[in-house]
Amino acid sequence: MTPPTEQTGENSAVPPPVRRRPGGRTSRTRAQVLDALRAELGERGYDELTLDAVAARAGVHRATVYRRWRDVGGLLADLFEATRDDDWQPQDTGSLQGDLAALNHENQAALTAQPSIAAALVAASFRSEEAARGVRRLWEDRYARCEVIVSRAVLRGELPPHTDARQLLVAATAPLYHHLILLRTPPDPGLPDRAARTAVLAAAAGAFATPPPTGGAPA
Amino acid sequence: MTPPTEQTGENSAVPPPVRRRPGGRTSRTRAQVLDALRAELGERGYDELTLDAVAARAGVHRATVYRRWRDVGGLLADLFEATRDDDWQPQDTGSLQGDLAALNHENQAALTAQPSIAAALVAASFRSEEAARGVRRLWEDRYARCEVIVSRAVLRGELPPHTDARQLLVAATAPLYHHLILLRTPPDPGLPDRAARTAVLAAAAGAFATPPPTGGAPA
DNA sequence: CCACTAACGCGACAAGTTTTACATTAAGAT
DNA sequence: ATCTTAATGTAAAACTTGTCGCGTTAGTGG
The missing domain is CATH 1.10.10.60 (Homeodomain-like)
Incomplete structure (x- = not known):
């Protein structure tokens, strides 16, 4: 990504041997x-x-x-970096299932758009270790931004307070990626809603409950 | 995939038999x-x-x-072909959740084995349309073989008769693939069991029920 | 065992990709 | 404005990838 600034040594003698020109x-x-x-x-x-x-x-x-x-991997890693800092955030539809379904619809659209940059990025992430790191950080960033969907649902009383947000989000979105990216089945217009509904049902059944924060244990 | 039979030679009217030598x-x-x-x-x-x-x-x-x-795509397609005809079948542990968990454990092991052929195959499927077709057929074959897990559960009375086997199987296995292949998070030993449990809970809540064969009165 | 020829080995080559050495331009500081 | 040198441009060399013609090897049927 950007120029490899290996210069950061811990030695105190030579501060910046190379003056960059970012402008x-x-x-x-x-x-x-x-x-x-x-x-x-x-x-x-x-x-x-x-x-x-x-x-x-x-x-x-x-x-x-x-x-x-240096190579395609480095180029793609930098692209991930640039993709990461936008101001995207999940929609607020007023219900957990609505939020998750909206997320899935957005993803399905992005992945099936005819020239799909999103699909290309996923494919690209297999190219090099560098690109893989980039895509990992991108996913991490996006799932972190989505956690607000879960906390909103908790505030509304739709979910118990101690719900594992990541598990719920993954359960709701993974089937979509699975079909479109791994299985390569043609897009199913009903899938975004079904997957969201399934995750909500599982959550209602307590599938994503985390152990209650019982008083401070040892260690 | 095996030998491409482009060897039409010149023209004439009758396509020469071209005796192959598979031995x-x-x-x-x-x-x-x-x-x-x-x-x-x-x-x-x-x-x-x-x-x-x-x-x-x-x-x-x-x-x-x-x-x-001809190229890497053709090579990989042939590898898919060869991979497809083995005698694999899902374990029978005696319970739906056990069967799904066993499936997930097996997949997790295959995908995290240090040199992981499985992971490489997935990456490879992005290479060419030919390889993509091969991997699609491979998945189709494997999910078809797994449907017996669901029918066994129905026979045991663990599931209602009209359950969408594919949806259930995808719900149970997708989170694993999502973490290991797309998110690239390190393997979580508890994930196979959790994902299986989540799918079973969702199934119990009726998430994968298909419309009953009889024409029920619509709302 | 023999004849026929599909399938393979060999090496040369065209096309494409990446590296390298040197010249030129322009950012940043005085 | 002027100087220093980071960042580019340029061109040719080095390496990679895929193709082709031709001679050799070894299945297969007689």
Whole structure:
């Protein structure tokens, strides 16, 4: 991701041996390249992605891309990084099942859009360890933002106070990803709602209850 | 997938029979190459997979591999084919939750084995349309074999007669795949059992009931 | 055992991808 | 405005990937 700043040594003698230049041209190049990457991912798909095409589309020389991102994995990792800082947040529909269903509908739309950047990103995450780390952090960020869905439901009295938010969210969303990404079955318009309903039923049956915070135990 | 029969030679009117030779060397070569492919997938991982390395490991010339399988996608598709015809079947533990948990434990073991062929196969399915078709058929086959878990549970009286087997199986197994393959979180020893339990609770709450065969009076 | 030829090995090569060395441009500080 | 040098551009070399023609090996049927 961005320039590998390995310089951060712990020694006290040499503070910053290399003065970076994050301004003007550098950031402009990054923006151009990431835009070109998104466009290529969408149009040509992941497996036909070449660094060369990205560089050409960005109006930048190939060597520049190779130098700064090294390979496709590095490029994608940086894209994850850039994707991560937006202001997305889950809708508030007024009910747990509605919130989860809305989330699923949004995901289904993103994953089945004809040139799907989301699907390309998932495919890409298998490319390199670097990209895998990037996608892991992206998922973590998104699930963290979704936890508010659960806390809202608790406040409304729809769920018991000690509910494992992550487990509930995963139960509600995993079937969708499973079908669209792993099984590769054609999109089922009813699936988002069914999966949400199933998770809510399981939650009502106490499937995601965490052990009550009984007084401080040892250790 | 086996040998691509493009060998139409010239033209004439009658397609020459082209006598194949499935015996001896041909099948031996296929076995060597697929073994080498499995080994490479496990050791080097999917993204570092090269036809060249597979051929070298199989003790076969590159041109042979290119001729018979054309590219990585064809190679992987053939591997799916070979993987599909084994005699695997789900364990019978005597209870629905036990069966589902056993299935999850087995999958978790397969997906976290250090060189995980299973994980590599999933990654590989993104490579080409051909490989994607192969993996889709593999999943279809495995889920079909698992349906017996549900019918056994129905016979035992653990489930109502009209239960959607696929939905139940997906609900029980999807969270595992979601964590291990998409989220890339480290394996959680408790997850297989929890996911199985959640699915059983949802089933008990009627989450997977299919409309009764008789025309019930609509609301 | 023999003839036929599918399937393989070999090496050369075209196309594509990544690295490297050097020249040029422009960010950032004085 | 001027200087320093990080970041790019440029071009050619080094390496990778996939294809092709041709000679050799070994199934298969007689």
